[in-house]
Every structure is written in structure tokens, then in C-alpha cells.
Amino acid sequence: MKKPPQKRDWIMISLMILGAVILMLGPVGQFLWFFILRPLFWEAVFALQRNLYWIVLIASLCVFIFCLYDMKIRRFFPWHGVVMALCLGGGTFAIMHIHIEEPTWEVSYGAVNHTDKSIVSIIINGEGGILHVTPHTVGTPGICCVIVPQRWRPGLTATIKWREAGHWATDAAGKVIYEDSGLPLLIEAPWKTRTVPIPQYISEGAFYVFFYPNDEVRVALTSTSEYLEWEEETPEDAAYQAKEYAQ
Numbered sequence: 001m002k003k004p005p006q007k008r009d010w011i012m013i014s015l016m017i018l019g020a021v022i023l024m025l026g027p028v029g030q031f032l033w034f035f036i037l038r039p040l041f042w043e044a045v046f047a048l049q050r051n052l053y054w055i056v057l058i059a060s061l062c063v064f065i066f067c068l069y070d071m072k073i074r075r076f077f078p079w080h081g082v083v084m085a086l087c088l089g090g091g092t093f094a095i096m097h098i099h100i101e102e103p104t105w106e107v108s109y110g111a112v113n114h115t116d117k118s119i120v121s122i123i124i125n126g127e128g129g130i131l132h133v134t135p136h137t138v139g140t141p142g143i144c145c146v147i148v149p150q151r152w153r154p155g156l157t158a159t160i161k162w163r164e165a166g167h168w169a170t171d172a173a174g175k176v177i178y179e180d181s182g183l184p185l186l187i188e189a190p191w192k193t194r195t196v197p198i199p200q201y202i203s204e205g206a207f208y209v210f211f212y213p214n215d216e217v218r219v220a221l222t223s224t225s226e227y228l229e230w231e232e233e234t235p236e237d238a239a240y241q242a243k244e245y246a247q
Contacts, residue, residue, distance in 0.1 A: 102150075102151075103150040104148060104149055104150060105148050106145040106146070107145060107204060107205065107221070108142055108146070108207070109122070109144075109207040109208065110131070110138065110140055110206060110208050111131055111138075111209045112133075112139070112208060113134065113135060113136060114136060115135060115136070116135050116136070116213075117165060118133065118165040119131070119132070119162055119165075120163055120166075122143075122161070122162045124146050124159070124209065126159075128143060136237040136241060138231070146158075146207040148201075150204075152198070152200050152201050155197075157195050157197050158195070158196060158219050159194075160194050160196060161193045162191070162209075162217075163188070163191050164189040165189065166187050166189045169184075169185040169187050194217040198219055198220070199219075199220050200224070204223065205221035205223030206222045208221070208227055218230055
């Protein structure tokens with residue numbers, strides 16, 4: 001006479017089913033997400049989906065350890081191997097899809113121009129646009145956005161790409177050359193690039209780029225002491241502004 005299934009056997013059967021589900025979480029999980037769960041439980045399922053692969057990994061590890069423990073106190077059964085193989089497959093699948101994202105801030109940016117030339121466009125780490133900063137002035141932050149890590153680390157840098165104001169094309173006699181449309185021909189200045197360190201910060205702030213003569217560039221968040229130091233008016237700034245006001 002066969003023994004009725006023991007409680008432990010039912011547990012192991014359930015674990016086998018769980019292992020099979022783990023392997024099916026790829027296409028089946030996506031189908032359930034888009035057509036059933038997402039419309040019904042938007043916020044809860046969205047949070048679950050963001051951590052889905054971590055859940056799969058932890059569940060696979062727990063079931064695998066339970067199988068090892070069960071083999072130790074009893075003996076090896078074929079379904080032990082099946083469940084452990086499923087766990088290894090599910091765990092590997094999860095590890096391949098886990099992507100750890102560094103928490104970041106999206107902050108606006110501005111510029112301080114300590115040079116005699118206008119800055120007409122600024123790009124920071126490949127992001128940005130037009131921010132016209134006239135000579136020896138401050139460009140108010142309002143351009144979005146620069147992405148910075150919430151936790152500063154040594155060696156953190158930013159790549160600054162900028163273009164100064166161009167000039168009108170002239171002929172040998174010094175007269176401005178006009179296009180066929182009747183507009184003066186503008187010769188745009190070349191792009192310049194510098195990669196500079198970001199000073200240590202502990203809180204969020206707007207991102208500022210500081211331009212100095214000889215293409216020297218510095219950057220800092222407004223929450224740092226470096227910003228307060230570099231934002232201050234230089235003697236060259238004061239002399240230029242005095243000259244402008246005198247005209």
C-alpha cells in the first residue's frame with residue numbers, strides 16, 4: 001500500500017512549481033504585466049517589476065539552500081536535482097538582467113563668464129543647449145538638465161563643451177560679406193572641450209560652469225564653497241563692467 005503524500009512532499013512539489021514559474025518569468029511575465037497586472041495594480045506592480053529580478057534571485061537562492069538541507073537530513077531524490085537545476089537557471093537569468101542604477105539628481109545649470117568673449121552654447125556631459133553668457137557676467141541657471149550622482153566620489157568629472165561667439169566674414173577691404181539671402185555671413189567659432197573635476201558636495205544644487213581666460217574651465221554645484229569662491233567678481237570683471245557703464 002502506497003503511503004499518502006507527506007507534508008514535505010507537498011512542499012517540494014510547490015517548490016518545483018515555483019522553479020518552473022521562475023524560468024517562465026521572461027515572456028510570460030511580460031504578458032501578465034502588460035495585459036493583466038499593469039491595468040489592475042499599477043503602482044504596486046510597478047514597484048514589484050522594478051525589483052523583480054532581485055526577488056527571483058533571492059527566491060532561487062532560498063529554494064536551492066532548502067534542497068541542500070533536505071538532502072542532508074534525508075537522501076537525494078531525483079526531484080532534488082530538478083528543483084536545484086531550475087533554481088540555478090532562474091538565478092542565472094536574474095543575475096543577467098539585474099541592473100543597479102546609481103541614484104542621481106537632475107539639476108539645472110548656469111555659467112559664470114570671467115572672460116572677454118561671449119559664450120553662446122554650452123554642453124555638459126553630452127547634455128545641454130544654448131545659454132548665452134556675455135563677457136564678465138553670470139548666466140542664470142534655467143537650462144535643464146545636468147545629471148549628477150547623489151553621492152560624490154573621488155575622481156568624479158564633467159566634460160564641458162562650449163562655443164564662443166563667432167564673427168562676421170569680411171573681404172580683403174574689411175567689408176562684411178553677405179549671403180545671397182541678404183544676411184551677413186557668420187563665421188562660427190569652433191567647439192572647445194575640457195574635462196574637469198567636480199568638487200565634493202553633500203547636497204543638491206544648481207550646476208555652474210566657470211570660464212576663465214586661456215580656456216580654463218571649472219565646475220561646481222551651488223551647494224559647495226567652491227561655487228561661492230569662483231562666483232565672486234574678479235578685478236577683470238569689475239574693470240570690464242566699469243568700462244561698459246562709462247560708454
